[in-house]
Amino acid sequence: MLMKHPKPHVLPKSSLTFGPIVEEGGATFTVYSHAATAVRVLLYDYPHDREPAEKIEMPARDRWGDVWQCFVRGVGPGQLYHLQCDGPRDPERGLWFDGGARLIDPYAPALVGDFQPGADGIVRPPKGLVVNHEFDWEGDKRPQRPLSETIIYELHVRGFTRSPTSQVKHPGTYLGLIEKIPYLLSLGVTAVELMPVQEFPILGPDGKRLARPNYWGYDPLAWFAPHRGFAASSLPGAQVVEFKQMVKALHAAGIEVILDVVFNHTCEGNEQGPVLSFKGLENPVYYLLHHGGRHYTNYSGCGNTVNCNHPVVQRLILDCLRSWVLNYHADGFRFDLASILSRNPDGTLNHRAPLVEQIAEDPLLQGTKIIAEPWDAGGAYQVGWFGGPRWAEWNGKYRDDVRRFWRGDAGTLRYLTTRLAGSSDLYERTQRSPTCSVNFVTCHDGYTLNDLVSYLRKHNEANGEGNQDGDNNNLSMNFGVEGRTDDPEVEEARVRQIKNLLATLLLSQGVPMLLAGDECRRTQRGNNNAYCHDSRISWFDWSLVQEHRDLFRFCRALIRFRREQPTVRRSTFLNGQHGRPDVEWSDALGRPVDWHGRAMTLTCLLAAPPPAQDPEHRGRDLLLLMNATSEPQDFVLPTAVRQGRWRLFVDTAAAPPQDVFPMRDGPAPPPSGRLILPTRSLLCYVAVQPGDEARPLPDLEAPERGD
Numbered sequence: 001m002l003m004k005h006p007k008p009h010v011l012p013k014s015s016l017t018f019g020p021i022v023e024e025g026g027a028t029f030t031v032y033s034h035a036a037t038a039v040r041v042l043l044y045d046y047p048h049d050r051e052p053a054e055k056i057e058m059p060a061r062d063r064w065g066d067v068w069q070c071f072v073r074g075v076g077p078g079q080l081y082h083l084q085c086d087g088p089r090d091p092e093r094g095l096w097f098d099g100g101a102r103l104i105d106p107y108a109p110a111l112v113g114d115f116q117p118g119a120d121g122i123v124r125p126p127k128g129l130v131v132n133h134e135f136d137w138e139g140d141k142r143p144q145r146p147l148s149e150t151i152i153y154e155l156h157v158r159g160f161t162r163s164p165t166s167q168v169k170h171p172g173t174y175l176g177l178i179e180k181i182p183y184l185l186s187l188g189v190t191a192v193e194l195m196p197v198q199e200f201p202i203l204g205p206d207g208k209r210l211a212r213p214n215y216w217g218y219d220p221l222a223w224f225a226p227h228r229g230f231a232a233s234s235l236p237g238a239q240v241v242e243f244k245q246m247v248k249a250l251h252a253a254g255i256e257v258i259l260d261v262v263f264n265h266t267c268e269g270n271e272q273g274p275v276l277s278f279k280g281l282e283n284p285v286y287y288l289l290h291h292g293g294r295h296y297t298n299y300s301g302c303g304n305t306v307n308c309n310h311p312v313v314q315r316l317i318l319d320c321l322r323s324w325v326l327n328y329h330a331d332g333f334r335f336d337l338a339s340i341l342s343r344n345p346d347g348t349l350n351h352r353a354p355l356v357e358q359i360a361e362d363p364l365l366q367g368t369k370i371i372a373e374p375w376d377a378g379g380a381y382q383v384g385w386f387g388g389p390r391w392a393e394w395n396g397k398y399r400d401d402v403r404r405f406w407r408g409d410a411g412t413l414r415y416l417t418t419r420l421a422g423s424s425d426l427y428e429r430t431q432r433s434p435t436c437s438v439n440f441v442t443c444h445d446g447y448t449l450n451d452l453v454s455y456l457r458k459h460n461e462a463n464g465e466g467n468q469d470g471d472n473n474n475l476s477m478n479f480g481v482e483g484r485t486d487d488p489e490v491e492e493a494r495v496r497q498i499k500n501l502l503a504t505l506l507l508s509q510g511v512p513m514l515l516a517g518d519e520c521r522r523t524q525r526g527n528n529n530a531y532c533h534d535s536r537i538s539w540f541d542w543s544l545v546q547e548h549r550d551l552f553r554f555c556r557a558l559i560r561f562r563r564e565q566p567t568v569r570r571s572t573f574l575n576g577q578h579g580r581p582d583v584e585w586s587d588a589l590g591r592p593v594d595w596h597g598r599a600m601t602l603t604c605l606l607a608a609p610p611p612a613q614d615p616e617h618r619g620r621d622l623l624l625l626m627n628a629t630s631e632p633q634d635f636v637l638p639t640a641v642r643q644g645r646w647r648l649f650v651d652t653a654a655a656p657p658q659d660v661f662p663m664r665d666g667p668a669p670p671p672s673g674r675l676i677l678p679t680r681s682l683l684c685y686v687a688v689q690p691g692d693e694a695r696p697l698p699d700l701e702a703p704e705r706g707d
Contacts, residue, residue, distance in 0.1 A: 018319065019107025019224070020081070020130045026073040027130055029081075031058070031105065032066055032312055033282050035095065036087040039068040042102065044080040044127055047113035047236060052082070077132035078236065080112055081105070082125075085280055091271060094293025096279040104128060104277040106316060109323075110225045111199050112236040125276045126199075126221070129237055133327045135244045142331050143256050144367055145190055147392060147435040147511050148569045151559055152258065153189035154443055155516035156216070156538065157197060157230045165542040170232040174239075174246040181253050183545075187519060187552075188559035191256035191369075193334055195444055197243070198259075199225035201267050212464060212532035216444065218336060219267040219302065221276070223320045226328070247329050256331035258369055259324060263308060263317050264340035264376065265300035273303060285310050288347055297347055299340050299378030308341045314355045322364050332369025334394070339380035341372075349380055360390035371438055384426030392511060395423055395437040402441055403452070403475035406500050406680065408628050410598040417585055417593075420604065420624075422509030424573045433571050437510035441501045442518060447528045449518035452476045453497045454483055459526030462537065470529030483526060493680070499554055499652035499659065500626075500682050506558040507568050507624065507684065519555040520544040550656035557662040561649065567608045567619035574606075582607050588627070588677075590636040600628040601677075605638050608687075620664075621687035627677040635675050642673040646685045653681035664688060 018030045029041050042052035058068040083105050087097030100122050104111070108128035116124035161168045161176035168179040177192075184192065196217030217227065231239035247257050268279050271294065278286035288297035288305040296304040307313050324330040335341060342353040359370060374386035374393045386393050398419045405416040418425050422434030442449045456478045460470045479493045498521070505512050516522070517540050524530045530538045545552055562568055574582035585593050588601035604626075608619030623641050627633045648666030651659055658666075664686045669675070677683060 018316075019105060019109065020079075020128070022076055022130060022132055023071070026071055027075040027079065028069060028071045029058070029105075030067060030069040031083060031281070033068060033085055033087070034066045034285065035282060036068070036085040036097065038086040038099075040084040041070065041072065042082040042084055043072075043075070044082075047080065047127065049080075050116055050118065050124060055084075075130065077130055079130040080127040080236070081130065082127060083281070092292065092294050094284040094289045096275055096283045098122070098275055098280055101275045101280045103275070103280045104222055106223070106277055106281070107319070108222050108225055109133070110237055110240050111222050111228060114202065123274045123276070128222075131237060131240055133240070135241065137244070137248060137329070140248050140251050140329055142329060142367070143190075143251060143254050144331070145256060147369060148571045149563070150191055150256070150369070150511050151189045151562065152191045152193050152438065152511065152513040153184065153187070153516055154193045154195070154513055156195045156444065158534070159215075159538045160516060160540050162534075163536065163539040163541055166540070167542070173230050173232040174242040175232045178246055178249045181249060181255070184255055185253055187556055188563060189255070189514065190563075191258055191331065192250065193258040193260060193513065195260050196220065196262055196336075197227050197230065198223050198262060199227050202229050213534045214532070215534040215538060216531040218262050218531070220262045221267050223261075223263070223316075224323050244328060251329065256369075257329075258332040258334055258371070259330050260334045260336060261321075262336045263320075264306055264337040265302045265304050266306065269303035270296040270298065282312075285312055288343070288345065299343060299347065299376050299380070300337055301377030305340055305343070307345055308355050309344055309350070309353055314358060317355060318358060318362060321359065322362070325364060325368060330368070332371065334371040334373065336373055337376040338372035338374055338386060339376040339378075339382050342380070342382065342386070347378075349382075351385065356387045356391070360387055384423070385430070388430070389432050389436070392436045392438050394443070394513075395419075395426070395439055395510065397426065398423060398437060398439045398508075398510070399441055400475060402501065402504055405600070405628050406497060406504070407475060407477050408600055408630060408680070410600065411596075413593065413597075413599060413602060414595040417602065417604070420504070420508050421574050421583065422570070428573050434509040434573060435511055435571055438513050439505055439508050439510040440513040440515070441505050442515045443513070444515065445529070446471060447474055447476060447526075448515060448522050448524055449498055449501060450494075450521040450523045451526055451528070452501075453494045454478055454523070455526040456482060457526070458528045459483075460529050462527060463529060463532055470527075474528060495551065496652050497680060498551065500680060502555055503558060503650050503652060503682050503684065506562050507622070509568065509570055509574070512562070514555075516540060517544070520548045520552050550659070553656070554660045557660045558650070560662060565619055565622075567606060567622055570609060580607060584638065586638070588633050588635045590638060601633050601635070602626040603635065603638065605640060620689075623685040625677055625683040627679065627681055630679050632676050632678050635677055637669055637673045637675070641669055641685065645688050647688050648683070649686045650682065650684040652683075653678040
């Protein structure tokens, strides 16, 4: 329960900061609205209150241009509030003012309660909460790991520990994630990319459970507020403290926190949607409208599109990013449907969009990682062209080209080699580096890695949309059986293909991103759009870590190798700038590659970069042999390998534990210099030097069960 505050008294006070700011003796509320004729702050005593205890008018004398504000004496942390605006209501011209509507402050630092249907038929959204951001960070510092040394692990805060198999004390919460930090350390990833933690609706505007639960969270309600549904405690504001505890614990373990942020749309929807915040404050500024303002432009596919490059909205988004960095110590951001950040107020794309440049150049955001999903639902596809050198991108072409190659699609070899080498075709032309490419084979949106090799068709019937939702073009294969099977030959082929994809991902130049659970064959039963499933379909099943411990060991060894080897994580493209070729490509028999042919075999000899001063970070030459055909293939090893000292590191066709040698102490290549690669398999050999075998690698061992 919240303590009742003394009756407030309004005093004039100037502030350049929006939202509720706690000051000596009270709090200042500052709001933007151009067309409003009156603005009020509604104060509540308890989360379930339907009517405010006090209504505070923002005095006209304290309005500066389009900025309304008031200082309310006696208000402090824990105060619940809404905003309310009078003004012209003319939806045909895009004006949605409603003097009776309760509105969420766009700068609200936290929310409390649920939607409440009012007696007057007007929806009461969750209430804002005044917050004091004081927190004992105990000297916390962001790890600030270079992108070239980063390995990203995409996860859903709730889904990661919600299953009873997680055996954590606080399942499905920020605190539950803390309990799984030993597992993350065991795996060796360096950053977690959290699916949306900005506040999003749990219940619908009618106060009832949504027909299809908003599990993923890509439907924001309050950009500055951590999602209260992920807090272990039900006390108002607990989400603020627990989120900070999670970040502090991850940082103590050397793991960075990247937030998946959604600035492209909100949960207010189109003209049929409720008035919850932006609509009732200044609709034509916050959203892209058309037909004279009657309708909402829908480049997001979610009903509306935020007018990101309006100066007021630019400031709002930048202030929000700064808040997550300053108040929550976030290490970076992945921008959902980021092409919308590049759209002008008329909807056209601007390759030098003001907001995109401001995010890149903002002094406070320097040192954070900024990653674009460089497309949107309106047809924009900006892979290779989004922003400048500061921006990394989800490389959708990497995903597609790697899938096609290992599926055996003829004519894909030349694309596969470009992706292995860091996608110079996309990034070198704009003076960017391989680290601008965030490589992934799977992500939350689509199949899991297990399902990618187990299903030919999507199986989204459980979504309730007649299996019409989700992408139909998955570039997947099922090895002759749709879905789960006990056939040992099919299972062996699937595991081998998973290893091929994991090895390709973690041995490519660029920044690898792994979907949580792919290291132990998490399945969504063929569902490639599980946005609405807060159930076992989406939850991480921790029993899989033990069931597929050999695959977990394989993935962990690759991650450890990548962290050890600068050869596979360069910051420059393979241009042979150091007196010898950085890479040599040949076909299976050592001949020049026919880049326009139909061959699906590849030999890649990758030279180590120049020695670093630190001997612990010396690179090693690598040899990759790939056979993506459905038949065994003869390979002839390069002369440099036949004449040097090499050891096997990875053999995706071998049975565990011979599939990977974490200490790089596998068998030497055959003396004949020839070998046969089985169907759809990959080999990786590593050049060794005296003392390599004895030098211990970083200790990333951990319990098999991850508990």
